[in-house]
Amino acid sequence: MKIYISADMEGITGVVDAEDVQPPGRDYERGRVLMTEDTNAAIRGAYDAGATAVLVNDAHGPMRNLLPELLDPRATLIKGRPKPLGMMEGLTSEYDAALCIGYHARAGVLGVLSHSFMGHEIEDIWLDDQLTGEIGLFHAAALAYGVPVALLTGDDTACAEMKAWDPTVATVPVKYAKDRFAAELVPVAEAQAAIEATAASALRNLPSVTPPPADRRLTVRWQSASVASHLTAIPGVTRDDDRTTTASGPMLHLYRLFNLYLRVATAVTTNPPYC
Template identity: 65%
Template sequence: MRIYISADMEGVTGLVDAADVQPSGRDYERGRVMMTEDVNAAVRGALTSGATDILVNDAHGPMRNLLSETLHPAARLMRGKPKTMGMLEGLDATYDAMLCVGFHSRAGVLGVMSHSFMGHEIEDIRLDERPVGEIGLAHATAASLGVPVVMLTGDDTAVAEMAAWDPAVAGVAVKHAHDRFAAELRPVAEAREAIESAAAAAVAAHGTAAPHSRTATLAVRWQSASVASVLLGIPGVTSVDSRTVRATGTMPDLYRQFGVWMRVAASLTGQAPYC
């Protein structure tokens, strides 16, 4: 059984602030340890339920966060960037299930370190007019490949966001948001045990899903009108207003194109997230 794990960092046990998750932060090295151990808990759970091949994609920021020397030896690691598919690099229809570890809620939600991909540079994302963030786009892309998302860990707002997309996904809340940089933390040992148990149960119960390639429309509203203007040079990208662009296509092609949009935006703005 092949299992894919996408590992973000903001939703990891014990982390609440940019200083915990950015390489320049004073607590970043501790954050890397915490991230690796949350992933290890998910790997252990998947192995308990018969996983024979596990790929972990380091999906946060520089994508060089997980400590390879302490990552569970049963897991393979996808590390570094650029990646054509970003947070979903390496995911394809041969995987039986996907686990999301350390995810966070979308921009505009009062969740721990909530944002959508690029901090304050992306104001809003819509998929077929529905507000969406990293969680919704990951779920939609996996579904298009026929890979069910079976578990998500993060704060309570991230768990609720996934439940709104797919109530069948097992959610593990490792902290409860009090504000964007404040949370009530679940005890570390308890949180890791919950991740391992949920992963085991979710992998054991995973079903099958047929790949589909329905056409969808992705719209992104940027803080900078210059980003939207430059993106109009990409074939198929059209303007909604001075700061919003959209494109229509099928997943995962639309997800891949969105990655190009973000690289264009990064080259134009150079702004750090969480400002």
């Protein structure tokens, strides 16, 4: 059984602020350790369930956050950027399940460190007609590979967002949002034990995958009209209004296209920290 782990940081046990998740924040190095240990808990759970291989993709920010020397040596790590598929780099149809560790809620939702990919620059994303963020896009793209998402960890808001997309996905709330930069924390040892146990249980009881629609529609509402204008240079991308772009096609094409959007938007704007 081959397992894929996408590890973000905002939904990691114990972190609540930019200082915890962005270099050179005063608690960023501590956040890296917590991120690595949450990921290790998922790796242990995967091997408890019979995994034969685990691939971990560092999916947060600079994508150089996980500490290789502290990572469970049974796992292989993808580190650094740019990556054509960003948060799901390395995932293929060869994997039996995907685990989302440390994920966060979409922009506009009152969750810990909530945003969608670029912080303030992206106001909303719709997949077909459903509002989404990083959780929904990852889930849809994984299903396009035929790979079920077995587990998501993060705050209670992120867990609820995942359940709204797919109630069969197991979730572990490691904190309970009080505001965007405040949370009631689950004790670290308790949270990581729950990640390990829930990962193992979820992988022993994988749901069947329902084939997704062949074509999807991806709509993005940008803060900057300049970003939307530049993106229309990409064949197939149209503007619904000055700040809203739409593209249609197979989900995996749209996910790769969206990662190109992010590079264009970064080049066009002086994007401030999302918090």
